[in-house]
Amino acid sequence: MDIAVHQQWLQDYFARQRASAARDPGPLDLKMEHSLLVxxxxxxxxxxENFSPLVGRSCLLAALYHDVGRFEQYLRYGTFRDRDSCNHGHLGVRILKREGALAKEPPDVARLVLAGVGLHNRFSLPVHMPRQTALVVTVVRDADKLDILRVMDCHLRGPEPYHPAVVLQLPDDPGLASPKVRQAVLERRSAAYADLLCVNDFRLLLGSWYFDLHFSSSRRQFLRDGHAASLLQGLRDCPPHADVRDALLRELRAAAETA
Incomplete structure (x- = not known):
């Protein structure tokens, strides 16, 4: 089956979900655009990367469908914040099964796609995944991060107030700061959504994603796109975020020089 058939299926599913929206459909539009760019x-x-045809096709379909659960999540709960609603990866798996979106794919492809959708939003992955599964999941996670950076850079460079759904209902309070986010960045590891206290913590978390990318191609794109640097430069030159921002910017500049 041609990939274009799946792209059309997602467009049709999105159109049905959007038509039933009782609240602002703008966040749904953002998620559809995001899905195509991921x-x-x-x-x-x-x-x-040198993937087999099976893994390559599974990566593409898992990336296309990775956020299929977001539309129903937003319609039900009015938020994209999983901790306040549901696990959108698990919801996406249920939707793909319910709608039969993968019914004409070979079983091995369907299995890998469902794994990619269901695991893409885990903070940490299972330790002992089969290699093919791990490749699909990590491609989706890297591709997802790269476009979330674009979305957030565009949104946070725009006029305030920020859309609550896009910034996960976080307060835009420059006096707030998460010690756990700060510690993660200084230890050169990805910060956790659960530790965010404010929009500025979110900026740091997005920049910290560089430490969690799995492929040289995604690391190069991260640095080339420049969205993380732009987000970090939007932080004020004062406590409580300036010093950790500067440390992270130094890391990214050093990585760019050797990329």
Whole structure:
């Protein structure tokens, strides 16, 4: 089955969900655009990495469908914050099964796609995943991160107030700061959504994603796109975020020089 058939299926499903929206459909539009751009990121990674045809196709479909649960999540709960609603990865798996979106794919492809969708939003992955599963999941996670950076850079450079759903209902309070986010950045590891206290913590978390990318192609794109640096430069030159921002910017500049 041609990938275009799946792209059309997602467009049709999105249109049905959008038509039933009782609240502002703007966040749904953002998620649809995001899904297509994550697919494009994954396509670049598949081209750059030496994957088998099975893994390559599974990566593309898992990337395309990774956020299929977001539409129903927003319609039900009015938020994209999983901790305040539901696990959108698990919801996406249920939707793909319910709607039969993968019914015409070979069983091995369907299995890998469902794993990619169901695991893409885990903070930490299972330790002993089969290699093919791990490749699909990590491609989706990297491709997802790269486009979330674009979305957040565009949104946070725009006029305030920020849309609550886009910034996960976090307060835009410059006096707040999460010690756990700060510690994660200084220890050169990815910060956790659960530790966010404010929008500025979110900026730091997004920059810290560099430490959690799995492929050289995704690391190069992260640095080339420049969205993380832009987000970090939006932080004020004062406590409580300036010093950790500067440390992270130094890390990214050093990585760019050797990329």
């Amino acid at each position: 697919f494009a990121n994954a396509a670049r990674m598949v081209e750059a």
